[in-house]
Amino acid sequence: MPEQHHRPVRRPTSVFDNMVGTHDPAEQTRIAHATASALLTRVRADESGVSAERLVAFTAEHGIDEIAELWSKAPSRTLPGALWRLYVLQLAIHGDPQTAALLYDRGRIELASADAVIAGAPTPAEPRELVVLIDTILRGAFRGDFAVALDRAAAFCRVQASGGTHLADDCEATEPDRASALTTRALRLSSYAQDLSAAGALWRMDALA
Known part of the structure; x- marks a missing residue:
């Protein structure tokens, strides 16, 4: 990985549309799987919880470039692919908690499922709470x-995707550009929901590699 000093934190307006990765697919896949497995094993072995706290805070301090170089090109339903999606969600919410709260609250109202309960956000959810x-x-x-x-x-992705879809419908006639952006975001979130659910099922079968 090239040495860089004082790298600014990347907080794009829509992190879902600004993903980067390395250029060699075969090498990327090998490194992604090896690092994801080793990292998860090491952190889980640290009973103090210090390693986990550092990883949770990582993107806030360093941005997402370092993680992207390792995991962004991994297949979606793999361990590195799942970890990458968790970090993208974290960065998106940290970067724009107001929009996240707006989408979540609308989705919570519109979505006829238990997803809001499963996700575990308060009702209603303030930006800081998300x-x-x-x-x-x-x-x-x-x-x-x-x-x-x-x-x-x-579940969180499904609630937000529902909110984004309904908000897009609301502003289609008066704000078509915003409606298009919301629709794109909702589709991305829906895709993430499917991938994360599948990864969870694979983990339970000891088949998430």
Whole structure:
């Protein structure tokens, strides 16, 4: 990895549309799987919880470039792919908690499912509370039941996707550009929900590599 000093934290307006990675797919896959497995094993072995707290705080301090170089090109339903999606969600919510709260609250109202309960956000959820929630989910991935953490993240994505879809419908006639951006975000979140749910099922079968 090239040496860089004082790298600024990357906080794009829509982190879902600004993903980067390395250039050699075969090498990327090898490194991604090896580092994800080793990292998860090491952090889980640290009973003090210090390693987990450092990882939860990592993107806030360093941005997402370092993680992207390792995991962004991994297949979605693999361990590095799942970890990458958790970190992207965290960065997106930390970067714009107001929009996250807006989407979540609308989705919670519109979505006829238990996803809001599974995700575990307060009702209604303030922006700061969603920041705490995503950090808690990420912390649970490193210290608790990994499959449960993935299920909570997937539920969170489904609630936000529903909110984004309904808000896009609301502003289609008057704000078509915003409607298009919301629709794109909702589709991305829906895809993440499917991938995270599948990864959780694979983890329970000891088949998430």
